[in-house]
Amino acid sequence: MKSNVLRKAASPLLIALGLTLGACGGTRNAGLESVHQPIVNRLDYALDLNTGGNGGLADGEAQRLAGWFDTLRVGYGDRISIDDPSPYGSAASRDAVASVAARHGLLLDDGAPVTTGEVGGGMIRVVVSRMSASVRGCPDWSRSSQPEYAASSMSNFGCATNANLAAMVANPEDLIRGQVGSTDQRVSSKAIKTYRDKAPTGAADLKQESSKGAR
Numbered sequence: 001m002k003s004n005v006l007r008k009a010a011s012p013l014l015i016a017l018g019l020t021l022g023a024c025g026g027t028r029n030a031g032l033e034s035v036h037q038p039i040v041n042r043l044d045y046a047l048d049l050n051t052g053g054n055g056g057l058a059d060g061e062a063q064r065l066a067g068w069f070d071t072l073r074v075g076y077g078d079r080i081s082i083d084d085p086s087p088y089g090s091a092a093s094r095d096a097v098a099s100v101a102a103r104h105g106l107l108l109d110d111g112a113p114v115t116t117g118e119v120g121g122g123m124i125r126v127v128v129s130r131m132s133a134s135v136r137g138c139p140d141w142s143r144s145s146q147p148e149y150a151a152s153s154m155s156n157f158g159c160a161t162n163a164n165l166a167a168m169v170a171n172p173e174d175l176i177r178g179q180v181g182s183t184d185q186r187v188s189s190k191a192i193k194t195y196r197d198k199a200p201t202g203a204a205d206l207k208q209e210s211s212k213g214a215r
Helices: 001-023 060-071 091-102 158-170 190-197
Strands: 039-050 079-083 122-132
Touching: 001 039, 060 091, 060 122, 091 122, 091 158, 122 158
Parallel strands: none
Antiparallel strands: 039 122, 079 122
């Protein structure tokens, strides 16, 4: 009988210890900010083009560049730059690339990122830098909601909000640096003016409907 009593008294203690240790596992969200934050990655795509004798692009290179842009589907958020190995660079080559980029609604950046391999003589390298944002490790149900002894939110806390933000942001770089503010008051008040000038949806007369004559 004595051994049975001891065995029964020890069982609740082991269960409580197991629950305490179980609550310590998984992702801990102890602050107001979620540990699941968007991560921004950058990929650089490079294309070497031949230059012409006049300093511009060789024949057919502008068409090849345009086709490359179409294949990459360049658009808002992409950065286009030129790596020119010549000491002073070629303004004609830069203007030719800028003209093709302008047809896709983009401007050239001043500096080019470091890429693999050297640019050959008589050539320039066009680099398209593209950023993407994602939230890793979501959804995360690694932590049990109850019992909770560490004052932590759910392990999945912030996954939906930050994953949607990463998916919807037009330019992922804005998550790192943001946009440079404009001192032009017309730009900052344009959205407010559009909202104020738009007529309310209920301002017009109600549409008249009749059931007469319906068969």
